[in-house]
Amino acid sequence: MLLKEILGLSSNKRLLSLAGISVVTAIAGMGCSSTDSDASKAESKTTLVHPGQVIDLSYWNITLPQDANNDGKPDQIKTKDIQAYTHDDYFYVNDSGEVVFTSPNVAVTTANSKNTRSELRHMMRGFDTRIKTKAPKNNFAIASHKNADAFAQIGGKLNATLHVDHVAVNSSKPELKPTYSVVVGQIHAGKDKVPVDGFGYGNEPIKIYFKKYPNHETGSVFWNYERNLPKEDPNRTDIAYPVWGNTWENPNDPKAAGIALGEDFSYEINVYKDTMYLTFTAEGKETIEYAVNLADNVDPYGNVDSKDHPQGYTGDWHYFKAGAYNQCNGGTKHAFWGTGCGGTGDWETDFKNGDYTQVTFSKIELSQGEKR
Numbered sequence: 001m002l003l004k005e006i007l008g009l010s011s012n013k014r015l016l017s018l019a020g021i022s023v024v025t026a027i028a029g030m031g032c033s034s035t036d037s038d039a040s041k042a043e044s045k046t047t048l049v050h051p052g053q054v055i056d057l058s059y060w061n062i063t064l065p066q067d068a069n070n071d072g073k074p075d076q077i078k079t080k081d082i083q084a085y086t087h088d089d090y091f092y093v094n095d096s097g098e099v100v101f102t103s104p105n106v107a108v109t110t111a112n113s114k115n116t117r118s119e120l121r122h123m124m125r126g127f128d129t130r131i132k133t134k135a136p137k138n139n140f141a142i143a144s145h146k147n148a149d150a151f152a153q154i155g156g157k158l159n160a161t162l163h164v165d166h167v168a169v170n171s172s173k174p175e176l177k178p179t180y181s182v183v184v185g186q187i188h189a190g191k192d193k194v195p196v197d198g199f200g201y202g203n204e205p206i207k208i209y210f211k212k213y214p215n216h217e218t219g220s221v222f223w224n225y226e227r228n229l230p231k232e233d234p235n236r237t238d239i240a241y242p243v244w245g246n247t248w249e250n251p252n253d254p255k256a257a258g259i260a261l262g263e264d265f266s267y268e269i270n271v272y273k274d275t276m277y278l279t280f281t282a283e284g285k286e287t288i289e290y291a292v293n294l295a296d297n298v299d300p301y302g303n304v305d306s307k308d309h310p311q312g313y314t315g316d317w318h319y320f321k322a323g324a325y326n327q328c329n330g331g332t333k334h335a336f337w338g339t340g341c342g343g344t345g346d347w348e349t350d351f352k353n354g355d356y357t358q359v360t361f362s363k364i365e366l367s368q369g370e371k372r
């Protein structure tokens with residue numbers, strides 16, 4: 001049962017008044033007047049809860065779309081600090097006991113992306129910071145990696161349940177594929193300064209998208225596989241596979257076939273040995289499943305992709321990500337990613353104008369990959 005069902009509460013942007021995760025009931029003391037009792041009850045509803053009390057964050061850190069320490073980079077909240085961390089705008093618990101991730105169109109971004117994010121990054125080392133972020137013991141590999149035993153884990157599984165509350169609604173380039181979309185989960189391959197044996201380009205074997213045009217009744221859920229090639233290779237591109245509704249090149253309204261804003265859906269990314277098994281579920285929708293071998297260049301439909309790396313992602317190190325990775329930005333120069341979405345860089349203004357994305361999770365769970 002989801003936490004919001006246990007609590008029986010409705011959803012909005014403000015923080016939930018809880019003690020721990022359980023609602024506190026005020027108990028009036030003997031001899032208290034009704035006024036004292038009412039005041040006591042009111043006080044019992046003012047204890048805040050942070051995301052670490054809703055989701056197990058023992059193996060995550062988070063990147064936020066702000067630069068509070070003025071180092072020119074998005075802030076990262078480390079694993080030890082995120083346990084009791086909340087941000088009123090970008091990472092908080094709503095009054096349904098769910099964790100909200102919000103990211104504006106225009107804000108500070110990571111070095112290799114034009115897009116902002118409020119997004120968790122899998123840290124398999126947990127609290128042991130003696131292990132470096134890029135070290136094998138902080139990441140997982142697939143079974144065919146030549147040094148697979150050196151990694152923290154072979155494969156892994158990420159389960160999530162969520163709904164998308166909002167995606168950007170203003171763009172000067174609505175025809176571009178990434179416009180009006182957000183990535184809500186992914187596996188990222190590690191980026192090395194010098195690629196080793198043709199691996200280490202920092203690509204993604206999976207990114208799960210939600211995309212909705214402003215005038216559409218519903219949005220689409222789909223996932224992308226990125227060919228594991230160098231950035232300068234023109235064949236390095238994302239290939240989209242449908243879940244519910246359309247993929248990102250189709251501008252038609254998916255209507256009943258799609259997923260509405262605020263509508264729950266779940267995904268499971270299950271990497272067992274070399275195979276990535278995907279399962280997508282939503283109430284009233286057909287369950288969608290895929291399987292793809294990450295150690296070769298055969299696509300999910302069984303066809304050889306001669307343009308992909310012949311060994312897929314065999315030589316890479318990997319980690320999960322989950323949250324709101326906004327695919328709308330204010331840039332216009334890049335032919336593909338320059339979505340020309342509205343935004344001033346002032347959060348209050350951009351929130352008011354709808355120039356942001358927001359995703360709410362009721363479940364994010366990590367575990368060992370399992371044979372299907």
